[in-house]
Amino acid sequence: MPSPGLERPCVSEGGRVATNGRSGISAQMAFLNSDDTVIFLDKTENNPLQINGRPAWASEYNIRTGKSKPFDIVTNTFCAGGAPIADGRMVVTGGNIAVGPKGLAANQSVGPYFSIDGGMAVNIWNPRDGTWDSRPRGLHRERWYPSMEPLADGSVAIIGGQSGGGYSAIEKLMEPTLEFFPDRGAPVPVPIITRTLPINLYPLTYLMSNGRMFIQSYNEAVLYDLSAHTEQKLPDKPGAPGPYPSNAAVTLLPFTPDNKYEETVLFCGGLTGLSKVDWGGTHGPNVSLTDKSNSRDCWSIAPLIDATWRPRPPAPEGRSMATFITLPDGKIAWIGGAKKGTAGYGPPGSTGQPIGHSYADDPGYAVWVLDPTRYTWSYEGTLSKPRMYHSSMVLMPDGSIVVGGSNPNPDVTTVKYPTEYSIEVWYPPWYITPRPSNAQLPTTFSYGSSGFRIDLTKARSANSTASITKATVRLIRTGFSTHAVQWGQRAIELNCRITNGSSTLVVDGLPNNRSLFAPGTALAFLDIDGVPSKGKFVQVGPKTIPGERRKKKKRRMEWSDGAKLF
Ligand SMILES: [Cu+2]
Incomplete structure (x- = not known):
């Protein structure tokens, strides 16, 4: 019997995979929005999903209906970076010039695609009101193929990219710098990007627990100091280059x-x-x-x-x-x-x-x-x-x-x-498999907090009678998916122990280190003997974001009522 609310998948002959509707736009970039919905982004192109008399390149896909609705993003998000900030909004930066059919350069806001240059764009998705805040000149530099990394203070770093281009990078166009959202001023140098031409687009980044950022580009790797803008060189990566x-x-x-x-x-x-x-x-x-x-x-x-x-x-x-x-x-x-x-x-x-x-x-x-x-x-x-x-x-x-x-x-x-x-x-x-309940998981996880307890007899599935040998709580940030990387993806298992026979799970708090798991939204799961609950949307750490200047008049881009669904 499936757990309540979970439908038995229609499993194809090949295994545990089923087709389920259409994205309406080509799903080049994606991120989780709610229990049932995913936001897709694409480059400017002739997608069947239309909005305001032109093809859409942003959509919301619903896993229950298999259908997608369009959004009216106008900057060309080919190929943008993305990462979440502490209050749960998703920041998408960069892109490419306005294009027309066959991806050829076109004047801005001209048909049939009516796109505008996205090279310096910042588009911010707010899951609370379902709107995009679009800032076409939000960056200091043009960035096509930028990386993005969530930081310990709730902001994000935007790293590298180049001002347009093609298959791999060239010196004339590359942008070997880093800037922040919210803005902290002029971009600062990232020398590894210069050294690793031509495989330095979308350099691979992970914030480390000591506050430095691991960067892997071409065959090099460094630990980057985000304050001093210096690098500690690590041994070169053997084998294939890591990035795009x-x-x-x-x-x-x-x-x-x-x-x-x-x-x-x-x-x-x-x-x-x-x-x-x-x-x-x-x-x-x-x-x-x-x-x-x-x-x-x-x-x-x-x-x-x-x-x-x-x-x-x-x-x-x-x-x-x-x-x-x-x-x-x-x-x-x-x-x-x-x-x-x-x-x-x-x-x-x-x-x-x-x-x-x-x-x-x-x-x-x-x-x-x-x-x-x-x-x-x-x-x-x-x-x-x-x-x-x-x-x-x-x-x-x-x-x-x-x-x-x-x-x-x-x-x-x-x-x-x-x-x-x-x-x-x-x-x-x-x-x-019958799933544990996530009802006892808290909705907020604070750094260095004292933890919590879960009554396992209540949390376990009513259908399960076997004795419990292991239970744990995991937090997962799903991140921003594009170009074979889940940008900002991170998972942490909390220290847990079973007491009172097998009836109580004592869960220690999140370690007191923001760099381990940056503040923001995450999914929390209770896993009992290898079967996880459904994920619960939770807030990790504070929602505050340093230095953000809110625009007085926010440009709202709502659903188009007449939009065609796919
Ligand atoms: Cu691409």
């Missing part, structure tokens, strides 16, 4: 009492063997890509412990663009990507030998789950559609994962590999 367009799968492993809340960053896959010249520049790669198999190699680094790259058991397949998504049972799903080639697209017949426009081939359909405590992998179902370049995926509070997109093309097409609008939902192995 090589796109190794990357994640910060969940913090647990067993790992003493010490951070480990894991990378799997990417494309090895290319020289700096081979990776090319904005014009495209200088070698063929779609005939090259991706690496299976996994490497981890604990930047604050011994800063040593360690080989880990290889991934089940070599892939570029697979995404690691932290699950509420402490494991990590590995979804999507391609076995050959890289992210990006180019003209048919060009040097990279694209399939259609795609620089990747041989999609990775199988979904695998990694147990990060033992580095073991288990097969858990198969997708039915390629989910490669410009796809996205989001963990839902019920533990399923919404998978959308894939569109390695400059504009909408049905030619292989086509613009994909179908949504698939992946269900974890325990999805239809």
Whole structure:
């Protein structure tokens, strides 16, 4: 019997995957909005979902109906960065110039797409009133492919990118600086970005528990001091470059009492063997890509412990663009990507030998789950559609994962590999197992607080009679999904012990360190013997954001009543 409120998924022949409606726009970027909804963002292109007489490139998808509603974002969000701030709003920054059909440059606000330049844009989603606050000149610099990282004070850092461009970066356009939202003044230098041309777009960032930011770009890694703007160099990453367009799968492993809340960053896959010249520049790669198999190699680094790259058991397949998504049972799903080639697209017949426009081939359909405590992998179902370049995926509070997109093309097409609008939902192995109740979980988690207790006899499913051997509470921030990275994704397991026979769970408070898990919204789960409850939206730490200047007159962009639903 499914738990109340959870419907039995319609499981496809391939495993725990079901198709579930359409995104209306190509789901290039995604983030969780509510129990049932996901916000998708796309670049400016000829999507079937229309708003105000033009294609939409922002939508809200509802997992219950499978339908999507459009939003009237006008800056071109191709390819933007995103991360949440402390009060639960999602900040999306950067993008590219105004474009028309086929992705070609166009004058601003001119049909048929009527987009405006998004290079310096800040678009802020407010989940409380369902509106976008759009600030087309909100950044100091033009940033296409910027990274974003939530910070301990509730703000976010915006790192790197370049002012337009193509396949990989070039010196003339790159933006080797960092700025903040809310604004703290002129951008400051980030030297690793300059050193790591041409694979320095979307550099991979994780705030560390000592307040410094781990940055991995091309084959280099540093700990960046956000106050002094200095770098402590770490050993070079072996194997494939981590960031786009090589796109190794990357994640910060969940913090647990067993790992003493010490951070480990894991990378799997990417494309090895290319020289700096081979990776090319904005014009495209200088070698063929779609005939090259991706690496299976996994490497981890604990930047604050011994800063040593360690080989880990290889991934089940070599892939570029697979995404690691932290699950509420402490494991990590590995979804999507391609076995050959890289992210990006180019003209048919060009040097990279694209399939259609795609620089990747041989999609990775199988979904695998990694147990990060033992580095073991288990097969858990198969997708039915390629989910490669410009796809996205989001963990839902019920533990399923919404998978959308894939569109390695400059504009909408049905030619292989086509613009994909179908949504698939992946269900974890325990999805239809009777679930514990999340009712006793608090709605706020304060740093250094004394903790709380849970009556396990009330929390456990009424259908479950087995004695409880392990129970724990996890917080997960799902982050902002794009380009095979869950930006800002973070998970922490609280220290717990069972007392009174097996009737009470004593849960210690969140460690008193904002850099472990930055303030903001998260999902809280109660896990009893490997079966998590549904996630509860909670506030971690204070909602305050330093230095934000609220605009007096906020531009509200509401639903269009006449909008066509897909
Ligand atoms: Cu992109």
